[in-house]
Amino acid sequence: MSRSEQIREMAIVLFARQGYRGTSMKDIASALNIRAPSLYNHLESKQDLLRDVTLGVMRSLMRDFDQAVEEADGTVDALRRVSIAHTLHHARHPDEVKIGNREIPSLEMPARAELLDMRRQYSEAWKQLVHEGVEEGVFEVASPKLAVFAILEMGIGVANWYRPDGPLSDVEIADYFAEIALRTVGAVDIPSDVPPLAQQ
Amino acid sequence: MSRSEQIREMAIVLFARQGYRGTSMKDIASALNIRAPSLYNHLESKQDLLRDVTLGVMRSLMRDFDQAVEEADGTVDALRRVSIAHTLHHARHPDEVKIGNREIPSLEMPARAELLDMRRQYSEAWKQLVHEGVEEGVFEVASPKLAVFAILEMGIGVANWYRPDGPLSDVEIADYFAEIALRTVGAVDIPSDVPPLAQQ
């Protein structure tokens, strides 16, 4: 792994643990056994590190969403697949998404506006999908917008509590949350090929 | 409103908007048209402000939870009521809960441990309630723990997007989310006295 990648990975760990402003360039450098000024051979500024991780995580989320929709067979399956992708992403990249959600005020313009616009696009794509399901008559939901917010936040929260060494795997949690998502939009006749979850 | 209260309210607004470490004592003082050192006639330290708001919000959430359970008629009604209380609290005190969720790394020991313990107690009380419903046979849920996380996070997210001047009132959102919560735990035969939601 290149030094530049090492720095970026360490920054993600420390930003997630201590916050962006609670992490100094010296903290990052010390963790890699070098001095702070040496970092500037590999990056322009501390703000660059934050911009890369926050914009990167949204690009990645949107890519997963598009891929899930492409692979889907119908709207119900599409919602299940994007729900799984959303939850899995938050279980597998908890540090990155924590930074993306918490450090919006630390992100300077114009990157902040860009991030917020990507977030808007992402939830818009979700709303569009739910809307299609309503039009097709496979979903029954009082407010698509509220339903989408509920589903998204449920997945986002996973980043805060999921532990790989816990009793449930990320796939099990993602499957279960996808079931909740389908219930939330009032999808009926759900083809359930999901194995039963262990208690707890 | 006393100067001390003014300072605390302004701190909450600025901590939520700019983050704890992104807000200087000078920022708070300037917004009140005084100088930074004058703040110290009303508080011990900047950290005190953070401790008061983060511990206060958890005390308040737990109080609301207990009251909702006391007023409830049975376990299904209890889950509906605590869900409503949880969502309403996040809609009505968005700044406080945002700080409580984002600034955990900024909170120094031992307050941080105290906060985390209160959060654990809070979700434990929720899990206990869901567990009772399962034992009574009124809930059907694969994993009480996951169901509780899903419900809690759904409500927490409200603080990030709810706007009082939006198309839906906080009460409407709380009622709707309580319905989703009941679906999440597989509560059946839900007595629905909730008025239909406006689309969008």
Add this chain to the structure above:
DNA sequence: CCTACCGATCGGTAGG
């Protein structure tokens, strides 16, 4: 990749 160093800003105190 290092040492030496810069100006700016921070939380907080002294003293009135």
Add this chain to the structure above:
DNA sequence: CCTACCGATCGGTAGG
């Protein structure tokens, strides 16, 4: 409630 001021730390640069 103010001015004057403190030591510490910050992101970043110069120069090698």
